Amino acid sequence: MVRFRLLAVIGAVCLSAARPACALDPATSISQYSHTVWRAGDGLPDNFVQALLQTKDGYLWIGTAEGLVRFDGLQFTVFDTRNTPALRHNSVVALCELRNGALWVGTSGGGVTTYENGRFTGALTTSNGLPNNYVRSIYETRDGSVWITAHGGGLVKINGGRILTYTVKDGLPSDSLRLVYEDRRGTLWVGADEDGLCSFRNGRFRCFGRQNGLTSNQIRAMHEDRAGRLWVGTRAGGLLLFDGARFRLHRPPGHSSNLAVRTILEDSDGNLWIGTEGAGLYRLQKGRFDAFTARQGLPHSFVRSIAEDQDGNLWVGTRGGLCRLRDRRVETWTTSEGLLNDNVRAIFEDKDGVVWIGNTSGVNRLVKGRLLPVRLSPEWSRDVVRAIAQSRGGTIWIGADTGLFSWRGGHVRRFPGDLKGPPPRVRALLEDRQGRLWVGAEDGLFVVEGPEAAEYSRVAGLPPGSINAIAAGRDGSLWFGCEGGLASYSGGAFRIYTSR
Structure with a gap:
């Protein structure tokens, strides 16, 4: 059975105190994590995952728009109004x-249903004390009280079987509330649908609004981090940090203040994960935002819930299904990490351990985990790089559709410098034992006779057409993959092999 740990799905779940054995590597870009997606066709009754929670017995519970799901790591078990009479509505x-x-279990239309000792029991609805059956959140505070927000029903407190409801008459900014959160000092924070935020302490409510720096009165998420700072997510005003008196906006580069934040989680390394309505998932680490969207593999850019399990994996509930992010040994670099183009044509590791990556927009150097661009020519968008090699003197040779280039000491030079006529469209490169650079091109084979050579020499004796590959034998012979067959070169002579 899988065992998960939920850190925070604000407005939908409670917090757990266990710590995962190994969190996601914070030095890794989100898009480099391995991700697995489950949708309706994989066992979920619906793609819209609205709530996530790991219980003490290790099961992952998933609230969807079409039922409650229990996941044991292998199989999904669905509970809905058809097979579970105690469940009054399918939207969990x-x-x-x-x-x-x-x-x-809070539902949108059926109140609250309880599950205990393997059985679903009675429901809490308007018939027995709940002011509204459209539940928004359920939260247990440290004193054992259970707090419920329901659409238009105010704030409900249940303790010892007694139900008490707070409304605007008691100081709330609105009866339409979204979520409840208790900080480490025992202050209860209440977020309204459209009327801001208030704190509740010693029986009194204190309201906060735009005059306190709130960029939006539509509160959707709250979390107090390990440093004791309160983060607030709003639907139209982005992510805010409360300094005790005012709220300060924190936003990813390129986003306006109206980013819609739906949920906030702090992982075991202290990173904040922010789920948004339409902009995907963000990780805030040491002041830097990193994004994961549908383009990188998230099933949908509307993120409703987030959880972290005991192995450090991250679970993300979206409108398009359930996604799990986990560390992997295979790392991937794309344009999101700085690659000039995702269409990679050549890879070469030089003597210093730097990996050179040729793609359809030029070359990248991978140095200590960072991708650095190398522009070959002013028309770099046409620099389709198909071959890379290194001379014994350390010069890097780069073969592209726009010709042959050398790189040394950070400087790129086209070869030859006084090129007359169209450059060869290079397909393959190899330096032999004599220090000669063999250049396979679309229109034949060329050789550069040593590091001081100033021009190419065309090599005769091969089948017509493109030279696509070059390799060296242990005996010093050279092999050429040609459009018209295979050729070997030894003792100054070519030998041709064809299918005929």
């Missing part, structure tokens, strides 16, 4: 495991 929007082990 909130999950909370109480300290006594009972699971409370």
Whole structure:
């Protein structure tokens, strides 16, 4: 059975105190994590994942728009109104495991259903004390009280079987509330649908609004980080940090202040993960934002819930399915990490351990995990690089559709410098034992006679057409993959092999 740890799915679940054995490597870009996606065709009843929670017995519970799901790592078990009469509605929007082990399931239209000792029991609805059946969040505070927000129903407190409801008459900014959160000082924070944020302490509410720096009154997420700072996510005002008096905006580069934040999680390394409505998933690490969107493999850019399991994997609930992010030994670099183009044509490691990557827009150097661009010519977008080699003197040779280039000491030079006529469209490169550079091109074979050579020499004796590959034998012979067959070169003579 899989065992997960939920850190924070604000407005939908409770917090757990266990720590994962190994978190996601914070030095790795999000797009380099291995990701697995589950959708309706894989066992989920619906693609819209609205809540995630790991219970103490190790199961992952998933609230969807079409039922409640229990996942044991291999199989999804679906509970809905057809097979579970105690569940009054299929749209599960909130999950909370109480300290006594009972699971409370909040639905959008059917109130709250409880699951305890392997059985679903009675429901809490308008018929027995709930002001509204459209639940938004369920939260248990340290004193054992359970707090529920329901659409238009105010703030409900349940303690010892007694139900107490707070409304605008008691100081709330609105009866339409979204979520509840308790900080380490015991202050209860209440986020409204469209009327800002308030704190509740010693029986009194204190309201915060735009006059306190809120960029939006539509509160959707809250989390207090390990440093004791309160982060607030809003639907139209981005991510805010509360300094005790005012809220300060934190936003990813390129985004306006109206970023819609839906959920906030702090992982075991102290990184903040921010789920948004339409802009995907962000990780905030030491002041730097890193994004993961549908383009990189997220099933949908609307992120509703996030959880971290005991192995450090991250689970993300979206409108398009469930996604798991985990570390992997295979690393991937794309344009998101700085690659000039994702269409890679050549890879070469030089004597210093630098990896050269030829692609359809030029060359990148991978140095200590960083991708550095190498522009070959002013028309770099046409520099389709297909071959890279290094001379014994350390010069890097780069073969492209726009000709042959050398790189040394950070300087790029076209070869030859006084090129007359169209350059060869290079396909393959190899330096032999004598220090000669063999250049396979679309229109034949060329050789550069040593490091001081100023021009090419065309080599005769091969089949017509493109020279696509060059390799050296242990005996010093050279082999050429030609459009018209295979050729070997030894003792100053060519030998041709064809299918005829």
